Every structure is written in C-alpha cells, then in structure tokens.
Amino acid sequence: MKLELGYIQIKDIQFSKECKVDNGTLYVDPDAVKAYLYEDDDVKAWVKDFGFDIAKPGESVRITPVKDVIEPRVKVEGPGGVFPGVISKVETVGSGKTHVLRGMAVVTAGKIVGFQEGIIDMSGPGAEYTPFSKLNNLVVVAEPNEGYQDHKHEYEHAVRIAGLRAATYIGELGRSVTPDETAVFETYGIKEGLEKLPNLPRVAYVHMLQSQGLLHDTYVYGVDAKRSLTTILCPTETMDGAIISGNCVSACDKNTTYHHQNNPVVANLFAAHGKTLNYVCNIITNENVYLADKQRSSDWTAKLCRLLDLDGALVSQEGFGNPDTDLIMNCKKIELQGVKTVIITDEYAGQDGKSQSLADADPLADAVVTGGNANEVIILPKMDKVIGTLDYVDVIAGGHAGSLRPDGTIEAELQVITGATNEMGFNRLSAR
Amino acid sequence: MVKEIERAGIPVVHMCTVTPISMTVGANRIVPTIAIPHPLGNPALSLEEEKAIRRKLVERALEALTTEVDDQTIFEV
C-alpha cells in the first residue's frame, strides 16, 4: 500500500471572520467551527458550550486539563476519508494522497472526566517535555451540560467526537492548498517484499493499544480495541487516522491521536525500510483488564509474528501498571517464536528513582528503550494565561494535594505533562 | 506489598486479576479475580449473582489461607 503525504506548514493561527489557509497561516472563524461541532447529536446532547483559544510556541500559556491532541489532515485522493469509521465512512485508508497541516494541532481541553488529563506548557521547563509546546495549537475548551458527572462515558465520547470534528473541519481547509513538501510511504505484500528485498531482515511493529475500560479505550476504524483480536494494519493506515485515542491513561504516556497519526516507530521503520530492514506491517494488539484477554492477545501477537516469518519485532506500549504485563507477555512469547524484539516503555521508578521501574519483568526482555521516569518531580512556573482550568491540578494522575501552590507554580510528577514519557519513542527523554 | 505482610509473619492471600504480576513480585498464595476495575464483582450480572461470585472468590481465598504451600501457588477458581 502506498500513501503520499503532502505537508502544508502552518506557521501561525489567527481568528478571523473567514476560514482558510493562506501562505502558512490558518485563519479560523470559531463560530463556524462551533456550528460544525454542534451538527453532531451527541455533542449537542452533552456539551453546553465550546470556547476557542490559540496557544503558540514560546508564549506564557498553560493548557489544562488536556484530553486529546489531533493533527488536521484531509484525504485528497484515494479511497476513504480521515478518521474512518468515526468521522468518515468505514473504508480502508492508507493509500492515495493526504494533506497534512503540519506545525499545528487541535487540542481538546475542559473539565475532567477521570484523573488522567494533562498539562501542556507552551514555554518554560514544562515545554521541554511535551512535543506539543512546539506547535501552534487551536484549543477547543468544552463545557459539559449539567449532570455530566453521572454520564461520564457519554460526555467523554462527545468531547472526543468534537475534537475529531474540529480537526476534520480545519483539515478540509488544506484540501486545495499546494503542499510545501511531499513524501511517499510504501510497504509491500508478503511475496512482493520477499522478492524486492530478499536480503533484508523482516520486521514488524507490534503496536499495543490501551484498552482498559470505557474511559480507557482506543478505537480502530471505529472499533473499540478491547473488543478486537490482535490483527494486522498497513503502516500507512494510521497516517489517515485509522487509530484514534479515546482513552485516559496518565497524560505522560497516553498516545494521543496526534501520536497515532505521526507514529514515530512507523516513521523510523519507514526511514530504514529498504535500507537495513524490510518493514512488513503493523500488528495491533490490546491491553485488556481480563487475564484471559491478555493471554489470548499476546498468544495471537506471537502467532502472527511467526506466520509472517519475521526476524524482528518492535513493540511499543501505552500506559503502565498492568499493561506492563501485556508488554512482557508479548515480548516473551514473540522471543520464544525465535523473533528478536526491542520494546519501548517508560518507568515508574519513584520520585527518588530507586524503585523497580516496571510492574513485570522477564530476562528475555533484554533490549529496552525507555521514555524516562514518569515519577520524577518537576516544578512548573506560573504562566500568564491558563486555557482551561487549574481546578484539577491536584487530582490528575501525577499531582498531589498542594501541587498547585499559592504562588501559581505547580509541583508535580512528569506524569501530568501530556506526552512527556511517550512509549512510542516520540521524545528524546530517557533514563538510566 | 503482599511480600511485606508475608515478611512480617502474617499469612496473606493476594486476590488479583493480573496473576503474572503477582507471580513476578512474589506473592505466595494467589487467587485470580474477575477484572481489573471490578476484581470481586461483575456489573453485567444481577446483584445476587454478583454476590454469589464474590462469596465464591472469598471462600477460595480463605481456603488458600488454610492451605500449606511451599512455593508460589495459584488457587484457580
């Protein structure tokens, strides 16, 4: 399958009476976006109002609680549309042409649903840890209807859809813009790959999707990942939004929709594809809360690795705690099939760094890349402006009573920062 | 945590869903439970059925506590 991405570099976002992308600037009319969001019945039912704001790199701005981050994209050629099965109709994506509004994102924020929403600082020490401080962000702040506390699942769904719709609306503005840069990504069929790259090791990406419960799910073509068996995806499918984040794990190791669209493992395997390895496919598997599911899913992962005659597999995780077991089970079972693995995770080694980092372990997991210790404490300075609310800083995962100090500074673990210890290997942060 | 209680000299049974973690960290008496968000319940059932299952699991845990073990043991339900 072959996909061409056309990158349209967005250098600035401005509110305007019209919506367009002109010379690297996104002009956006909040009322028009809002009207589009409210065309959805669930959004109408659960969201009282939306506020819009813009956050640019280097500004003294804090966005919190952040739910999801989404990159606007639009399908300009080939089958399907963005976010298939959720926004567009179900149709296999990942081929043809897609335009990407690069350098920006839609960020959803607002009252928390659970404990797992995060912080994005646009400047200062916190900005070093989140990739989203480098983007021009259009922030959509949702205000729930009364009584949402008793309908958290429905409200979470509505906000998720609102974010995706906003990104779709903005992405559409790039449809007829000429990209600044294009790149082509292609993987081969099994036999075709063997013929074209006979001497290169065959490698797949085992992509673990968080699926811990109703508030903790990832969706693939609209299917809740926890209700799916381990299966295969073409790497380019994720670039068109086949996988979206609907989950609420700790902010630091939540894979946002942006992470799925810009999966760094996919990017780096493509960079090596045809040179040092043959990138065969992605294997997607879940992280469920039942032991039988964990066993079944990891069995299937290992089985598929064997069926595909792989030489190597790169495994990425999402979240921590019991998913550490899924990670270790996957790693161990794949290794026992004679397929070599590298796993990407992050650590919960305590604030002092002295504790054991993962909940599970196995000697076969001898090649580990880490996104850093999420328990490490950071002090975030006061920001001039807050988009969203500071009301939840003390209770989100990684915060504690008194995290938000009277002078407006925040003392908390890296856990609170969106994307800080990403387990797809999005960042440079590591630990030893 | 289980290990610290054991170390203090009190027999302890670990009721958990992810038994592999329990094995890795070194619990000695382990009873597998239903699911992570509701180890001792199942919201899909009626309250009576749910309570019956919970009773069964707790009975199994008590059985584990009254059984001598030499090594890590999973008491399947």
Add this chain to the structure above:
Amino acid sequence: MSYKVVHYINQFFANIGGEEMAHVAPELREGFVGPGMALNTAWKGEAEITATIVCGDSYFAEHEADAKEKVLAWVKEQKPDMFIAGPAFNAGRYGYACATIANAVQEELGIPVLTGMYEENPGADLKNKVLIVATANSAAGMRKAAPVMAKLALKIMKGEKIGASAEEGYMPNGIRRNFFEKEVGAKRAVDMLIAKLSDKPFTTEYPMPSFDRVAPNKAVKDLSKATIALCTSGGIVPKGNPDHIESSSASHYGEYSIAGVDDLTAETYETAHGGYDPVYANADADRVLPVDILREMEREGKIGKLHDFFYTTVGNGTSVANAKKFAAEYAQKLLQAGVHAVIMTST
C-alpha cells in the same frame, strides 16, 4: 577559593613498584602524586588535590581494618571537600581497595566520594553504594577517565544535581535519572533492533531487575477463631477521600475503621485510584474490597472476626519503595492487633 581533594592511589601508580612492592603500608603525602596531576589539570584551579594517600594493594587486602583506620584518620584531619580513589581500571585488589575505602569515607566521615574502574573489576560490586566511573580495562584509559572523573567530582563538590549515568559516565547505581538523549526513542529502538538482528552489541536502557522472594508463612489452622484483615491497592476510601490519597503515585496509605459496617455503598465509599475505570468501584466498593461477604462469614462463624480496620492505597504509579514502606508499616500494626491472616485485593 578552590575545593580540597584527598586522593587515594596504590603503590604502582605512586611509582613505588609493581606486585613486588604491593606490601607497602599506607603513607600520606602532600599534594598530588602520579595520576592526580591529570585531575588537577582538568580542574583548572577550581579544585586541587591537597594530599595523596598511597597504599600497597596487598597491604590493604591483608590488613584491611588497620589500613582503613589509618586512611580514615588522615582524611578526617585533612577535612577535604571530596575523596577520590583510583581509577583502578582492571586491577582487582586495587579496585576492591578503592571502592571499600571510598565507601568507608562516605559512611563514616560523610564526605562525598568518587572512584573509577573497569566494569568487571570486583570492586564494582559496590557500585550501588559508591559512585564509580566506568573506565577502560587498562591504565591506557587514564586520558579518557581523568576528565570524566574530574568533571563529575567538581559537580558534586559544587552541590550541582548530577545527571543520568549514561551522561555522566558513572556505572548505573540503581537510581534512575532522566536525561535527554540525542535521538528520539523510536530511532534508538530501530537502531537497537538492527544491532540485535545482526548480532552486534547493544545496550538495553533498562536492565531487567531480579526480585527477592519471601517464604510462605504457615497456613491458618482454625478460621473460626481467626481475625482476618482486608487490605487493598485498589484505592478504596471513604467517600470524599478524606486523606487525599493521590490518584497515582500515592505518598501515603489510609487506615479506616469498618467496625459496624456491613456493606460498602456508593454513598459511603469510592475509589481514589486513577488507573482504572472507577465507575464500577464507585457504584459498589465491595467489588474491590469484599466487606459484605466477610461480614456475612463473620456472622456465620466461618471466620472468627473481620478486623476493625482496613488498609488502603493506590497502586497506580506508586513506587515499589513506597508500597513496600506502607505495607511494612501497617503489617506491624496488624501484628500488634493480633490479626491472623490478610486478604489483599488488587485492581
């Protein structure tokens, strides 16, 4: 003002002689000797070796108590800002002496210490206690080792925060520290996989730990006379979370009375845990902490008594060290209260 350093070296590096002179007793000399010059040069006047202790490797091995006593007395007298030993490269007894004496100085005098040696040197067994810079396996590695040791030592003397082992050059010491790599994680992972596939060396960023084991205690003889306590890492707390137990990385545990409580209800109990969907536990906390069943069994006489207190914390992201500390603490309370057995539930 420059920082004062006392340096420890063996007879070989003091130019006294090789194996045949390894018996020499410790002596104190003023200023630097031998390899100390490389450290002084690297410090550019910011720190200086004011005294050097020379000791034969065999002497240290055969008269450890005596050697230690002498060295500690001299170091104490010198009042240095730091004590540096070696580097010892792959010299086994020298490495052992460096790590052992550095550990003694650190523990007994409270002076910061640093040493250096090859990873396979037996002295490196103390790497979780003493900061040890990893060096080459022969003295030819001095040119590389000296600046690394000098830089790290200066940081310590200045009271600066030290970085991760991979950055600073010391051996991993069981304390995980964050730092920024040159490449993103995914690139590092692909490179590591390619190395692993082609049987080339690679270094894992997180070596798998080994776990200690505790032997199982004797079983409970007679349940009908036993007091059973409930504990959980599922974060069950009285409604409103009165002690503010964190949703993740809990810094404390809760101790709550359930005397007279027959059933945990949505109105009275909830979970503080941030790692799982809380809806089910909030609706009925017995799903995590089966108070209802144990109360029933108590009434039936199946168990002697349900202990009046339950202990709870949030397992989510909570460090093992903290979890251990909590459990060790409340295990003592349970012992004192005469509890016979514990049911621990986890989510």
